[in-house]
Amino acid sequence: MKLNYFFLTAVFFSHSALAQPVTVSDGWVRATVQGQRATGAFMRLTAKESAKLVAGSSSAAGIVEIHEMKMDNDVMKMTPLTNGLDLPIGKTVELKPGGNHIMLMDLKAPLAVNSNVSVTLTFQDAKGKKFSQELNLPVKALTSAGEHKR
Amino acid sequence: MSKSHNLIAGSWCATIVSKTLSLRFAAHIAEKVLRTPITALLLISSIAVSSCSDNATAFKSIDITGAIYGKDFNISDQNGVPRRLKDFEGKVVVLFFGYTHCPDVCPTSLSELVKVKQLLGVQGERMQGLFVTVDPDRDTPDVLRAYMGVFDSSFIGLIPTQAQLKEIADDFKIYFKKVDGKSRTSYTMDHSAGTYIYDARGHLRLYAKYGMDAASLAHDIQILLRQTH
Numbered sequence: 157m158k159l160n161y162f163f164l165t166a167v168f169f170s171h172s173a174l175a176q177p178v179t180v181s182d183g184w185v186r187a188t189v190q191g192q193r194a195t196g197a198f199m200r201l202t203a204k205e206s207a208k209l210v211a212g213s214s215s216a217a218g219i220v221e222i223h224e225m226k227m228d229n230d231v232m233k234m235t236p237l238t239n240g241l242d243l244p245i246g247k248t249v250e251l252k253p254g255g256n257h258i259m260l261m262d263l264k265a266p267l268a269v270n271s272n273v274s275v276t277l278t279f280q281d282a283k284g285k286k287f288s289q290e291l292n293l294p295v296k297a298l299t300s301a302g303e304h305k306r
Numbered sequence: 307m308s309k310s311h312n313l314i315a316g317s318w319c320a321t322i323v324s325k326t327l328s329l330r331f332a333a334h335i336a337e338k339v340l341r342t343p344i345t346a347l348l349l350i351s352s353i354a355v356s357s358c359s360d361n362a363t364a365f366k367s368i369d370i371t372g373a374i375y376g377k378d379f380n381i382s383d384q385n386g387v388p389r390r391l392k393d394f395e396g397k398v399v400v401l402f403f404g405y406t407h408c409p410d411v412c413p414t415s416l417s418e419l420v421k422v423k424q425l426l427g428v429q430g431e432r433m434q435g436l437f438v439t440v441d442p443d444r445d446t447p448d449v450l451r452a453y454m455g456v457f458d459s460s461f462i463g464l465i466p467t468q469a470q471l472k473e474i475a476d477d478f479k480i481y482f483k484k485v486d487g488k489s490r491t492s493y494t495m496d497h498s499a500g501t502y503i504y505d506a507r508g509h510l511r512l513y514a515k516y517g518m519d520a521a522s523l524a525h526d527i528q529i530l531l532r533q534t535h
Contacts (some may be wrong), residue, residue, distance in 0.1 A: 171460070186413065189406070189456060191449035193491060196409030219492050225410070230515050231481050232499040233412045253410035261407075261492040298456045299417045 164224050176289055178203045178243065178279055183293040185260065186300060187269045195267060196223075197275055197293060198260040203243035208239040210286070211278040217224060218262030220275065234259075240280065253301060267295045320517045343530060365529065366522035367503060367512040376478045376502055376510045381438070381470055384463040385448040389436075391508050397434040398521070398530045399504040403480050405441035405495050411516065412437075415501065416457045421520035422527065432506065432531055435461035438474065440482040440497045442466055478502065503527065506534035 183199035201209065212220035222237045241256060243249050251257050258275070267273060275291045378391045391399065400419060404412030416437065423430035435458065439445035442465050445453075450463035466474055475482055480498040487493045499516035503526065512526055 186409065187450035189449065191444075191446065192406045192453065193444070194407035194409065194494075198410075219488050221488075223409070223494075227499065227505075227516060230498060230500045231496060232408075232494045232516070234485070234494045253414055257409055259409055259494075261487060262489055296452075298413055299420065301414055301417050 176291070177183045177199065177205060177281070178207060178209075178277075178289060180277075180289065180291055183275075183291055184296045184300070185267060185273045185275075186269045187256060187295050187298045188263060189298065190266050192266065193260035193263045194259065194261045195263065196253070197260060199258075199291075199293070200250050201243055202247050202248045203245060203279070206245045206282045207243045207279045209277060210242060210280045212258055212275060212277045213278075214260055214273060215271045216264055217260035218264070219260075221259045221261065223257055223259045225257065235254060243279070269295055269297050271295045332483045341433045343407070365512055365526045367501075367514040367518065367526050369511065370513050371509070371511050379438075379470075379474050379477070381464040381466045384454060384465065386447060389462065389464060391504065394434045394436075395508055396506050397432050398506055398527050398534075399434045399508070400435060400501055400527070401436040401438065402499070402501040403475075403478075403482065403497050404442050404499075405439050405497070406445050406449055408495070409434075409440065411499050413457075415499070415516065416461070418518075418520045418523065419433065419461070420458050422523045423460075425520055425524035426527060429531055430527065433527055436464060437461060438464045438466065440471060440475075440495050442471060444469060444491070490522045496513070503530065505530045 166167075179202045181200045181202075183197065185197045186195045188195045209222055212222065214220050222241050223234050224237050226233050237256070241249065249256075256292075258277075260273070260275075271294075273293050273295060275293055276288050277291065278286055278288045280286050345442045380388060380390050383389050400422070402415055404413070404415065416435075423433060423435070426433060437450075437454065440449060445463070445465060447465060450465060454461050454463045471482070474480075482495055482497040485494045485496055501514040501516075501518070501523075502510060502516060503512040503523075505511045511530060514523060514526070
């Protein structure tokens, strides 16, 4: 009975993942210590139709921004992507340490390892129509280097 | 300074070579094969020289031995203890700049340093990690104490005053800039992400660019530890 329920749940979730215009996988958020009020969220995004990631929000943070990280002559520079992040059709775009990421700022409380953070991402399709997807991301250790599946 | 180090390394190599039986054996074989002792001697000396220069200069990081900057500092750590470079004599010092509200570069550099220490094994005790915050307003002693503790409790976080930060940035040729955010507290910091490495005598020797892997860093630190044993 328990097993059946598990399968039903699995089918339901895989179905709902398939139904989403943007598939999100391997998402995680870096843990923080007391007093540290910003961190990064990382994931892989694959859009079924061309889209843009244009905004984010989270109950855990006052501000959520999509950031581009660049190394310029060994200087780390971060800039908010005010025009959004392009998600070309079928191409997996990786938000990972050392690259683009979602910045959670003005955190309301420290994020503990093994807890979960709810993040809502807002996308925009080619016609300019906006849609949102809610994610529930696991918090990984501050020391995580982003062990994405290759 | 560079020359004196090379001289030390050179004399060290010469001693090794003169004592290496395998090289003598190789000379013997070469002489037999080539039948000309002079050619054999040249061949062997070129092998010896190339292996020596490998040992002396085979750093994976950029060799900045003799640099006239980054000589010292006097900044309080996360426990309020004033620290100078000479406090760490006998240890290879690995120093870099960052801030705790950094989403990935700073934790990645610190995680790599934890790996370096593990790779060094017992020698890891002779390596000192120093993290200088470029964001003293948010990186209070409490925050930095908790942050460093997550990585390695032996690593030291240095918290300069704003005036000391300007001074150390000039002295160490590093760049930092506050980039305002949407709220007063959501600013980010652009900053130099490379690492300075000092030998156990407190001389600045190497610069490692951001992203250098733990094995390469451990390799370089081992060379420095050997040179200043």
